[in-house]
Amino acid sequence: MIEVGTVLPERIFFIDRAMLTSYADASGDQNPIHQNEEFALSVGLPNVIAHGMLTMALVGKYVSDFAGGAGHVLEFGARFTKPVIVPAGEKVDLTVSATVSEIADGKISLTLSATSAGVKVLGMAKAVVRK
Amino acid sequence: MLNPDSVGRTFAGTDVITISQSEIDAFCSVIGETDTTIAPPTFSIRITLSQYESILTQPEIGLDWSRLVHGDQKFEIITPIKAGDALTCAATIENYRVAAGNEIVTVRSDLHRAADLVISSWSTLVVRA
Numbered sequence: 001m002i003e004v005g006t007v008l009p010e011r012i013f014f015i016d017r018a019m020l021t022s023y024a025d026a027s028g029d030q031n032p033i034h035q036n037e038e039f040a041l042s043v044g045l046p047n048v049i050a051h052g053m054l055t056m057a058l059v060g061k062y063v064s065d066f067a068g069g070a071g072h073v074l075e076f077g078a079r080f081t082k083p084v085i086v087p088a089g090e091k092v093d094l095t096v097s098a099t100v101s102e103i104a105d106g107k108i109s110l111t112l113s114a115t116s117a118g119v120k121v122l123g124m125a126k127a128v129v130r131k
Numbered sequence: 132m133l134n135p136d137s138v139g140r141t142f143a144g145t146d147v148i149t150i151s152q153s154e155i156d157a158f159c160s161v162i163g164e165t166d167t168t169i170a171p172p173t174f175s176i177r178i179t180l181s182q183y184e185s186i187l188t189q190p191e192i193g194l195d196w197s198r199l200v201h202g203d204q205k206f207e208i209i210t211p212i213k214a215g216d217a218l219t220c221a222a223t224i225e226n227y228r229v230a231a232g233n234e235i236v237t238v239r240s241d242l243h244r245a246a247d248l249v250i251s252s253w254s255t256l257v258v259r260a
Binding site for chain 1: 169173181204211
């Protein structure tokens with residue numbers, strides 16, 4: 001039974017450098033901060049970081065699965081608060097969960113949580129779906 | 132610096148972008164989506180981000196894309212994208228402000244299939260000081 005306040009099961013995605021390369025090709029975003037460690041360090045980043053939109057795409061997958069498919073997702077938004085840091089040779093976590101915040105007119109609103117290495121990486125993350 | 136006169140302007144894309152199944156497949160593959168009959172919710176960023184770049188970096192607009200970070204992103208999906216969709220993209224510079232030396236631009240993208248609006252999205256882009 002889904003009602004306001006229902007907490008949806010947590011899911012962990014794993015992000016590695018190979019995924020960043022695949023996402024760069026799939027999205028067309030070839031910014032070197034997402035692939036080239038030397039470049040990322042040169043612009044003051046702690047390491048290569050994931051595309052914010054990759055993080056959002058994975059959370060979008062979580063939302064789609066809850067909704068019964070991507071076609072049921074009506075609205076989806078988030079703020080990129082902290083980067084997901086992806087060191088070479090590592091798989092870092094993206095841990096996603098959600099709480100039902102509203103149910104109205106057949107639409108379900110979710111407040112989403114996304115963390116990596118315990119750090120909140122998305123803020124104000126929200127989706128509206130029609131199941 | 133972004134030319135403040137550009138705020139409120141809409142740039143209607145004249146190019147028709149036809150979505151291929153292989154583009155959707157590649158995006159789905161990254162996130163582990165097995166249903167490739169429609170595009171995932173954030174797929175349209177593939178179209179809009181490159182359009183923003185070509186518009187906002189024009190000399191008359193003047194945004195420095197090399198120092199850009201993505202602040203936030205929102206999608207309203209009226210109809211999901213499918214392979215074969217022929218889309219046009221109109222981009223509107225909705226807001227611009229400078230805070231602590233950072234330039235903060237909000238851009239809206241409206242994707243149409245023929246006359247029908249299929250996805251609106253909003254991106255806040257920050258040019259770091």
